[in-house]
Amino acid sequence: MKKSVDKPFLISVIILAVAGFFIFTSASLGLLAKNEARFTAIALNQLFLGLCLGGVAMFVTSRIPYTNWKKWSLVLFAASIVLTLLVFIPGLGMRHGGALRWLQIGSFSFQPSEALKIGYIMYLAAFLSKHKNKIDTPMLGVVPFCLISLIVAVILALQPDNDTLLMTLFAGATMFFVAGARWRDILTLALVGIIGLTAIFFAHPYVRERITTFFNPGENALTSSYQIQQSLIAIGSGGFLGKGFGQSTQKFNFLPEPIGDSIFAVASEEFGFVGSVLIVALFLFFGFRGLKIALKAPDEFGRLLTLGIVILIMAGSFINISAMLGLIPLSGTPLLFISHGGSALFITLAVTGIVLNVSKGRQSK
Numbered sequence: 268m269k270k271s272v273d274k275p276f277l278i279s280v281i282i283l284a285v286a287g288f289f290i291f292t293s294a295s296l297g298l299l300a301k302n303e304a305r306f307t308a309i310a311l312n313q314l315f316l317g318l319c320l321g322g323v324a325m326f327v328t329s330r331i332p333y334t335n336w337k338k339w340s341l342v343l344f345a346a347s348i349v350l351t352l353l354v355f356i357p358g359l360g361m362r363h364g365g366a367l368r369w370l371q372i373g374s375f376s377f378q379p380s381e382a383l384k385i386g387y388i389m390y391l392a393a394f395l396s397k398h399k400n401k402i403d404t405p406m407l408g409v410v411p412f413c414l415i416s417l418i419v420a421v422i423l424a425l426q427p428d429n430d431t432l433l434m435t436l437f438a439g440a441t442m443f444f445v446a447g448a449r450w451r452d453i454l455t456l457a458l459v460g461i462i463g464l465t466a467i468f469f470a471h472p473y474v475r476e477r478i479t480t481f482f483n484p485g486e487n488a489l490t491s492s493y494q495i496q497q498s499l500i501a502i503g504s505g506g507f508l509g510k511g512f513g514q515s516t517q518k519f520n521f522l523p524e525p526i527g528d529s530i531f532a533v534a535s536e537e538f539g540f541v542g543s544v545l546i547v548a549l550f551l552f553f554g555f556r557g558l559k560i561a562l563k564a565p566d567e568f569g570r571l572l573t574l575g576i577v578i579l580i581m582a583g584s585f586i587n588i589s590a591m592l593g594l595i596p597l598s599g600t601p602l603l604f605i606s607h608g609g610s611a612l613f614i615t616l617a618v619t620g621i622v623l624n625v626s627k628g629r630q631s632k
Contacts, residue, residue: 347386
């Protein structure tokens, strides 16, 4: 008997995507007041490329046997590397906020690192599953893992895109650990990670500024602390039930990036404590069902691939929410399913389709 996809996981994805589009629409009203043409272009990109074509992509990938991705993982990883390197070509790469992370083709722009992190997860899952009985040996364990990860790390560090870098390597390290890595290797990687974070701290002044702002949020309220101050005002003014859909005032000329990394603050202002808890609960349920699918996957590749995808989405989402609540330093990480980014939503829905396909072969445990 042919098994169906994990329906609770599918329902959580649909709710996140549809509810996220309505939240995005409300948050973008501030942009409409400033630039109607830009609002129309961004809204259509979010609707058609992100939600509609992303939904189609999710349906397609949910029907493609996930084992096919293992065969093509190296090619896809290499293609994602080449695509991301194109941002360094003058005329193609677009600089925004001091970072060179976007490809500009006519009026269309997208962030190729979204494809790179999926290509990395896919190839890493294929490599680790192929050598699952030898992961505890240096030549088929920590050495190739470090080499594969180093390629991604260097490309993202040069952009720079430190948030994506940290999330991607965290997902990769978790996969490496679950695949059977030795504790000695994990501790070594942790030490390397600490050294890397220290290097990033000293190499990039804006990183130091974010950390300083986190520990002293009351200082420089009009400059480095401005975003977190406005975010907390928006979240606090939402109260228990919120001001109502479309009624946020902070999205008009107060919150920086209301359709980007500040969108959770807009949602909290409009839907209050109850709405904020529901958003967090949806992501938690998505993560719980995703990890359950990974646990019941029929093979090692499916297990590691699902694990990597779910961790990437969950890490990005909770980094965004925690930053808006002032629990961690500001990161600039978007809230997946909700923040502006048609290409990011497209890729997110496409990879959730892969998880749905893995769920079709789940084992009874």
